[in-house]
Amino acid sequence: MSKKAEESIYDDKQTSGSDGVTRGDELVEILHPIIQSLVQFFNQRNQTSCPPELLSLLQDPSQLHPLLSPSLPQTGQGVEDLARTCSTLLQHTINTASPTFLDKLWSASSPPGIGADLLLSAINGNAHVLRVSPALTTIEKHLGKQLACLFGLNGPYSGGVTMPGGAGANLTALLTARNARFPSIRSCGLTTKTPSNMTQLKIFTSEAAHYSIANAAQIIGLGSTTGVHRIPTTRTGQMDLDALEAALAAAATTKITPLCIIATAGTTVRGAYDPLREIGHLARRYNAWFHIDACWGGAAVFSESLRKKYLAGCDLADSISFNPHKMLGVPQICSFLLAADLRWLWGANRQEEAAYLFHGGDTSIPSSSNTSSSLVSSGRPAVKEKEGGKGNWRDESSPLLQNAPDPSEIYDLAAFTPQCGRRPDALKLYFHWRYYGTEGIAKHVEMAFESARYLGRLVRRTGKFRLVGSIDDDDGESGISCAQVCFYYRDPLSSSSSSSPRESIEVSASRNTQFTRRLSAGLLARGWMVDYAPGTGRFGDHGEFLRVVCNRSTTREVVEKLVKVLMEVVRGMEEEERRGVRSRL
Numbered sequence: 001m002s003k004k005a006e007e008s009i010y011d012d013k014q015t016s017g018s019d020g021v022t023r024g025d026e027l028v029e030i031l032h033p034i035i036q037s038l039v040q041f042f043n044q045r046n047q048t049s050c051p052p053e054l055l056s057l058l059q060d061p062s063q064l065h066p067l068l069s070p071s072l073p074q075t076g077q078g079v080e081d082l083a084r085t086c087s088t089l090l091q092h093t094i095n096t097a098s099p100t101f102l103d104k105l106w107s108a109s110s111p112p113g114i115g116a117d118l119l120l121s122a123i124n125g126n127a128h129v130l131r132v133s134p135a136l137t138t139i140e141k142h143l144g145k146q147l148a149c150l151f152g153l154n155g156p157y158s159g160g161v162t163m164p165g166g167a168g169a170n171l172t173a174l175l176t177a178r179n180a181r182f183p184s185i186r187s188c189g190l191t192t193k194t195p196s197n198m199t200q201l202k203i204f205t206s207e208a209a210h211y212s213i214a215n216a217a218q219i220i221g222l223g224s225t226t227g228v229h230r231i232p233t234t235r236t237g238q239m240d241l242d243a244l245e246a247a248l249a250a251a252a253t254t255k256i257t258p259l260c261i262i263a264t265a266g267t268t269v270r271g272a273y274d275p276l277r278e279i280g281h282l283a284r285r286y287n288a289w290f291h292i293d294a295c296w297g298g299a300a301v302f303s304e305s306l307r308k309k310y311l312a313g314c315d316l317a318d319s320i321s322f323n324p325h326k327m328l329g330v331p332q333i334c335s336f337l338l339a340a341d342l343r344w345l346w347g348a349n350r351q352e353e354a355a356y357l358f359h360g361g362d363t364s365i366p367s368s369s370n371t372s373s374s375l376v377s378s379g380r381p382a383v384k385e386k387e388g389g390k391g392n393w394r395d396e397s398s399p400l401l402q403n404a405p406d407p408s409e410i411y412d413l414a415a416f417t418p419q420c421g422r423r424p425d426a427l428k429l430y431f432h433w434r435y436y437g438t439e440g441i442a443k444h445v446e447m448a449f450e451s452a453r454y455l456g457r458l459v460r461r462t463g464k465f466r467l468v469g470s471i472d473d474d475d476g477e478s479g480i481s482c483a484q485v486c487f488y489y490r491d492p493l494s495s496s497s498s499s500s501p502r503e504s505i506e507v508s509a510s511r512n513t514q515f516t517r518r519l520s521a522g523l524l525a526r527g528w529m530v531d532y533a534p535g536t537g538r539f540g541d542h543g544e545f546l547r548v549v550c551n552r553s554t555t556r557e558v559v560e561k562l563v564k565v566l567m568e569v570v571r572g573m574e575e576e577e578r579r580g581v582r583s584r585l
Helices: 003-012 023-042 052-059 061-068 078-091 111-123 134-150 166-181 184-188 212-219 241-252 276-285 297-302 304-310 342-349 367-373 426-462 501-525 556-584
Strands: 159-163 200-206 228-231 256-264 289-293 319-322 335-339 465-467 484-489 531-534 544-549
Touching: 023 078, 052 061, 052 501, 061 078, 111 426, 134 159, 134 297, 134 335, 134 426, 159 166, 159 342, 166 184, 166 200, 166 212, 166 256, 166 289, 166 319, 166 335, 166 342, 200 212, 200 241, 212 228, 228 241, 241 256, 241 276, 256 276, 276 289, 297 304, 297 319, 297 426, 304 426, 335 342, 426 465, 426 484, 426 556, 484 501, 501 531, 501 544, 501 556
Parallel strands: 200 228, 200 256, 256 289, 289 319
Antiparallel strands: 159 335, 319 335, 465 484, 484 544, 531 544
16 A cells, blocks of 8 residues: 555544544443443342342333333434443343353353454454455464364364354254255255155254254255154163164165254253264264254363263264354354365355355455355366265265365355355454463363252252252262253152042143242242253153253352252242141141
8 A cells, every 4th residue: 555545544534523533532432431331240240140120020021111211313312322321231131240140051251252252343344255354264264173173073174164153053064964965956956856766854863952953954945843853862861872773774764864963962951962973873874964063062172081071973073063152151152063074065055156256266365265266166177966865975976075175275254154244253262262272261161060060969969859860970870961950849749649640740740840930930039040941751850840051150159059049949939838738728
């Protein structure tokens, strides 16, 4: 740039109005009161996650409207109005930074991640093509490769890209699996010009798999019901291997093609880890794409001991979804789809149009990325597409692989996804990882796991609760819990007087649900947020149970306080039950 051009830019000062205030000055003026409010909010982290004044608003959200005054004015209200609005919002917001927030699979955002989020908003970049986000693209490519290798995907074409959430990662994995197996569907769809020998495509996954799998099956045209075969779980919450193998064997004798087998590394409710290696071998035997949903439990990959214990077999995966915004504490949204071979993602999602965006011959882009910008042709002769109904679709002769460039040379990252606009969310993990280091992140993850085991032991010792499953402990019990502890209140009234076993189960489920909801409400009234979930209806898991989700801020002290409060709620609940019995006498 010439000196004259530079002077012209800086003389203009990028003014935002006739008053001559620069954009930087305006940003400082706006951010100052917001940051002050945030600092005050975070400094209250030892307070409850749900203050008393919020309880009634949760029950009747319509009361929030007049408090927030969300009217949109005709004239600008300035900084003071934004400061007041920020203060009001924080007063009526759940404090996820409080140790008493044990409700969801995510909690407080890390300070370095917040800093990265602010930087991303200020830059307002887009990680779809290199020319508008060179630095952020480089960071995402590097992080994707590092994460893939951490999970054991060490091949020359392995790597990863960010996604707009774990559901988006699972969807893209299934879309890729479909197009890799049956390339013609990509252009012709499921209803026209599809191969005459094509059988019904089906996804095999656990009944405890995330609901996004069924949604994804619907979106890619398989159907959320007929396209998904749900395998029952064992008492531990893992996918039943025998049931999976039987279902696959049965499919082989019919017109059903196992398109994809999805294992879960850390289920949403119980935190169960499916037997990944065994499932991976079955996927190879039945020629199915092997995807691992590690959005939650994949955080164990940062700890060497936890990685060996829970994630053995990830190296067999074709794709893995992982959410750093969950257990790691990176600000939402930060999700990755990792692949053993990124060429599949390129082949399944490449655009044959949009030359206005992807410039294959643009000499302004470094020569090392020229191939990346060409989504129409890789310079190789076209290969006639063949379908993967029979034979090994992973063969290098696949048209998707034959026409794909080396992923390391692709810098227009939207080429790996169905997206166009892409927020450069990888920067949030980059800042987080740089700040804490691998060892620091490992300690955070181990803290969550250890706190869950400690809580499980304390809950069991009270004699008032019954654990769903078991917790790893020094007694040698076999458990597969991630960082969740699920348990029922032990109902002192037996349902043995019921006229039939079925009625007994129904009564038990109803009472379990009532007690669980009363416990959750009692905890909430005391500022502790703990959610609940339904049982499977098997193994004595009837009705809803409490589900406590530990995180990197859940210390032993927090666990002990929680159990103390739980017992207070139980005593009050039992007294209410006694009064109810006396009143009926």
